[in-house]
Amino acid sequence: MASEPAVITSVRALEILDSRGRPTVQVTVTLPDATMAVAGVPSGASTGSREAVERRDRDAARYGGLGVAGAVDAVNGKIASYLTGREWPALADIDAALIALDGTPDKSRLGANAIVGVSMACARALAHSDGRELWDWLTPSGVTPRLPVPHFNVINGGVHAPNPLDFQEFMIAPLGAPSFPEAVRAGAEIYASLRGLLAAKGYATGLGDEGGFAPQITEPEEALDLLVTAIRDAGYVPGRGGVAIALDPAASEFRGDDGGYQVAGQALTSSDMIERCAQITGRFPVWLIEDGLAENDWDGWAALTQRLGERITLVGDDIFVTNPAIIADAIARGIGNAALIKVNQIGTVTETLTAIATCRDGGYAQFVSHRSGETTDTFIADLAVSSGCGMLKTGAPARGERVAKYNRLLEIAAARPPMPYGLPGA
Ligand code: PGA
Numbered sequence: 122m123a124s125e126p127a128v129i130t131s132v133r134a135l136e137i138l139d140s141r142g143r144p145t146v147q148v149t150v151t152l153p154d155a156t157m158a159v160a161g162v163p164s165g166a167s168t169g170s171r172e173a174v175e176r177r178d179r180d181a182a183r184y185g186g187l188g189v190a191g192a193v194d195a196v197n198g199k200i201a202s203y204l205t206g207r208e209w210p211a212l213a214d215i216d217a218a219l220i221a222l223d224g225t226p227d228k229s230r231l232g233a234n235a236i237v238g239v240s241m242a243c244a245r246a247l248a249h250s251d252g253r254e255l256w257d258w259l260t261p262s263g264v265t266p267r268l269p270v271p272h273f274n275v276i277n278g279g280v281h282a283p284n285p286l287d288f289q290e291f292m293i294a295p296l297g298a299p300s301f302p303e304a305v306r307a308g309a310e311i312y313a314s315l316r317g318l319l320a321a322k323g324y325a326t327g328l329g330d331e332g333g334f335a336p337q338i339t340e341p342e343e344a345l346d347l348l349v350t351a352i353r354d355a356g357y358v359p360g361r362g363g364v365a366i367a368l369d370p371a372a373s374e375f376r377g378d379d380g381g382y383q384v385a386g387q388a389l390t391s392s393d394m395i396e397r398c399a400q401i402t403g404r405f406p407v408w409l410i411e412d413g414l415a416e417n418d419w420d421g422w423a424a425l426t427q428r429l430g431e432r433i434t435l436v437g438d439d440i441f442v443t444n445p446a447i448i449a450d451a452i453a454r455g456i457g458n459a460a461l462i463k464v465n466q467i468g469t470v471t472e473t474l475t476a477i478a479t480c481r482d483g484g485y486a487q488f489v490s491h492r493s494g495e496t497t498d499t500f501i502a503d504l505a506v507s508s509g510c511g512m513l514k515t516g517a518p519a520r521g522e523r524v525a526k527y528n529r530l531l532e533i534a535a536a537r538p539p540m541p542y543g544l545p546g547a
Pocket residue numbers: 164165166167168169369371438490491492493494
């Protein structure tokens with residue numbers, strides 16, 4: 122991180138569009154040495170209820186109420202006037218000032234979308250001003266940066282696609298690839314073979330929000346069968362030594378008020394869901410399950426962890442929301458064994474780094490993630506490398522806003538000296 126106090130010359134925001142065609146915030150920060158850094162803010166669709174709050178205008182006359190003019194004004198007004206013309210010893214001080222200026226526990230006053238854009242742009246500006254790559258600048262002392270295993274979300278369901286598939290994400294993870302570029306090749310080749318397979322079976326090959334296919338299938342097991350076939354058709358070996366599968370059911374989205382889960386038209390209890398997950402991991406090469414249960418089903422999560430935690434990576438997304446305090450609580454209670462890491466879920470880069478450190482200290486894996494609404498910003502690619510966590514999900518190997526991250530990692534992979542690839546300790 123930066124060693125000398127920094128001065129910020131200007132902070133400017135703009136309302137731009139995200140990958141779903143909805144408005145989002147872009148922030149540009151300049152420093153006295155003429156460094157200029159830009160950040161684009163992502164946006165989720167299946168959000169956790171305890172996430173930092175995205176500020177939307179709610180003016181039905183603009184973008185159906187989704188405008189972010191208020192968040193942009195917050196950056197150009199209050200935030201810019203506070204940050205410019207002062208000395209900042211470190212990014213942590215800038216982020217603490219943003220949190221204090223907002224004054225709410227969920228960043229709802231200025232807007233988490235305003236705050237996170239400023240935080241990301243400042244991090245990038247300070248790194249570049251230091252003459253360092255963002256991943257290098259973000260790497261904490263004692264951590265070995267690594268190229269992460271890319272988790273390509275190649276079949277989309279849930280709220281990310283207009284199909285009857287209740288599980289949201291079906292990912293392929295080349296755990297056994299010899300390098301990051303070879304992992305990307307595996308992802309793209311399997312994606313192509315899956316397209317062919319779907320077409321041959323008469324399914325439409327239209328895409329969901331994260332670039333995965335969105336066929337009209339209902340049962341998660343049918344999607345998994347297709348993935349295993351696509352992996353084999355492309356010449357790869359399904360499993361941890363080759364290409365494994367990861368699932369994000371995003372179960373908060375299909376849990377009813379009565380506590381039951383609705384999957385493919387069936388009503389399932391929390392224990393039925395655990396049984397279903399266990400059966401799936403027995404039948405398919407699934408190595409990771411994210412949000413297999415809903416965010417408010419902590420008892421179920423404890424039981425799921427007891428049942429599968431020894432052999433399956435169980436990632437908390439909606440339940441942890443990248444919040445260091447919630448993650449610490451979960452670690453103390455033995456809930457899951459990994460946390461999803463989304464910068465905009467908590468709202469500043471510093472708090473995100475704290476969430477990562479909390480996981481690392483508590484023996485929890487970290488899974489760096491995009492959002493379903495993205496820009497071409499590649500911050501999370503560098504963040505994943507800097508954490509040394511070894512795993513990242515940023516959608517299918519298709520669509521500009523998704524491949525921007527994978528392409529940034531290809532660039533980092535090409536730099537010398539070479540960096541290790543894959544899960545730490547693998
Ligand atoms: P979101 O979903 O970005 O739409 O919230 C991603 C996820 O659930 O992991």
